[in-house]
Amino acid sequence: EAQVTQNPRYLITVTGKKLTVTCSQNMNHEYMSWYRQDPGLGLRQIYYSMNVEVTDKGDVPEGYKVSRKEKRNFPLILESPSPNQTSLYFCASSWGDSLNTEAFFGQGTRLTVV
Amino acid sequence: GENVEQHPSTLSVQEGDSAVIKCTYSDSASNYFPWYKQELGKRPQLIIDIRSNVGEKKDQRIAVTLNKTAKHFSLHITETQPEDSAVYFCAALSGGGADGLTFGKGTHLIIQP
Numbered sequence: 001e002a003q004v005t006q007n008p009r010y011l012i013t014v015t016g017k018k019l020t021v022t023c024s025q026n027m028n029h030e031y032m033s034w035y036r037q038d039p040g041l042g043l044r045q046i047y048y049s050m051n052v053e054v055t056d057k058g059d060v061p062e063g064y065k066v067s068r069k070e071k072r073n074f075p076l077i078l079e080s081p082s083p084n085q086t087s088l089y090f091c092a093s094s095w096g097d098s099l100n101t102e103a104f105f106g107q108g109t110r111l112t113v114v
Numbered sequence: 115g116e117n118v119e120q121h122p123s124t125l126s127v128q129e130g131d132s133a134v135i136k137c138t139y140s141d142s143a144s145n146y147f148p149w150y151k152q153e154l155g156k157r158p159q160l161i162i163d164i165r166s167n168v169g170e171k172k173d174q175r176i177a178v179t180l181n182k183t184a185k186h187f188s189l190h191i192t193e194t195q196p197e198d199s200a201v202y203f204c205a206a207l208s209g210g211g212a213d214g215l216t217f218g219k220g221t222h223l224i225i226q227p
Contacts, residue, residue, distance in 0.1 A: 040123070043220075101207055102163070103150075106157065
């Protein structure tokens with residue numbers, strides 16, 4: 001089954017404790033991205049990757065890191081989480097070109113930083 | 115970069131009536147405009163999309179229209195049903211795909227019985 005898988009689904013952590021949210025897709029998509037969803041603000045892009053070893057900042061990259069060592073995986077890293085990073089996070093993947101660009105979303109990760 | 119504005123933020127309609135959600139975009143080079151539906155506690159899922167070489171597209175009770183000159187596009191849902199209650203997001207793809215999708219802030223559609 002074609003899917004985007006995120007882990008964990010829920011995470012409560014303390015300020016400053018490094019964490020990683022994993023994202024994996026099995027559709028051989030080139031394009032992967034991370035969004036955060038906050039009430040009244042919609043989906044805001046954090047980072048995106050056009051292909052292996054190619055990553056770029058989205059609209060709200062501060063406090064986040066990503067890596068794309070393999071095509072299928074795109075982990076989101078919070079080196080020193082702060083309470084303002086409490087949010088619902090979605091990973092998405094797509095072919096990334098202008099002809100076939102439906103974005104498939106993971107199940108979401110609800111992160112709480114206390 | 116691209117900027118997408120979406121209105122209204124909340125829309126309440128009677129079951130059976132029509133609902134219209136409107137979006138505007140800023141980058142005239144944007145060429146792909148999808149709409150996503152997000153039910154409570156679920157992930158966003160594509161419901162319909164339109165490309166810049168088409169003015170209108172319909173899929174059963176859902177239709178999308180695009181006005182490239184005015185840089186706006188709209189989602190139309192006819193004969194609304196309770197299962198249409200959700201948050202709807204419009205988006206625009208710019209930068210030839212390299213910049214990814216820019217989303218509107220979402221519309222919470224409430225279907226009143």
